[in-house]
Each structure stands twice: as C-alpha cells, then as structure tokens.
Amino acid sequence: MAKFIYKMQNILDIKNKLETQEKTAFAIALQKLRTEEERLERIDNEILGYEELIRQQSDGSINIREWKRCNEALEYKKEERKNQIQQIKLAQKNVDIARGRLNKVMVERKTQEVLKEKAFQEFVHEINESEKKEVDELVSFTYNDSEGR
Numbered sequence: 001m002a003k004f005i006y007k008m009q010n011i012l013d014i015k016n017k018l019e020t021q022e023k024t025a026f027a028i029a030l031q032k033l034r035t036e037e038e039r040l041e042r043i044d045n046e047i048l049g050y051e052e053l054i055r056q057q058s059d060g061s062i063n064i065r066e067w068k069r070c071n072e073a074l075e076y077k078k079e080e081r082k083n084q085i086q087q088i089k090l091a092q093k094n095v096d097i098a099r100g101r102l103n104k105v106m107v108e109r110k111t112q113e114v115l116k117e118k119a120f121q122e123f124v125h126e127i128n129e130s131e132k133k134e135v136d137e138l139v140s141f142t143y144n145d146s147e148g149r
Helices: 009-059 064-147
Strands: none
Touching: 009 064
C-alpha cells in the first residue's frame, strides 16, 4: 500500500513550534500577572498594618515621632499601591496580547491539521478507487478469459 505524505508537513511542524512558543510566552505573562497581584496583596497587608499601628497609638499615649513615621509610611504605601495597580494593568494587557497571539497561532495550526486530514481522506479515497479499478480489471480479464475458452 502507498504511504501517505503530507506535502505541507513542514508548515504544520512550524505551526506546532510557534504554538509551543506562544504557550510559553502566555505562561510567562500570566506568571508575571500573578506576581504583580501578590505584590499588591502584600502592599495592602502592609497598609492595614500601618493603619492598625496608627489606631493603637491613638488609643494610648501618643508618641508623635512614631505616629508621624507611621503616617508617612502609610502615605508611601498608598502611593506604592497606586503604582502597583498600574503594573497589574500593564501585566493584564500583556496577558491579553499573549492570549490573542496564542489563539491566532492555534487557529492556524488547527487549519493546517484540517487540511492534512482532508488530504489524507483524499489519499484514502484515491487508494480505494485505484483498488476498485484493479479489481474491476481483474474481474473483467477473468471474465473475458473464461469466455474465450
């Protein structure tokens, strides 16, 4: 039996490699987003800690120097939180871009796989037709040969 050879197999292989690369890029972008979100969570916890320190100091005897230090640290952390939110938005944008590229490459790969499947079906159909033709010729030859005797 004849062997099926897909003429555009090299293109399909390239599409598979591109998909793997885009999956890796997407995973890296997603990990960066998770890291930025964790950093924001740590900042939020630090803000809560400073707010609690300020509350504790206002309940007892007030140490002005410590209270001022906590307020300055709290303001700094709030500013850091704003910056971190921007970093998260940027990381989310990068994830969305990577997801879009990954989807595009996946569609291209799937298209090539569909084309390969269609080519294989056509190959099978041609083989079946060829076999039918051979059988018909054999039957015709056998029939004509037996009539001639």
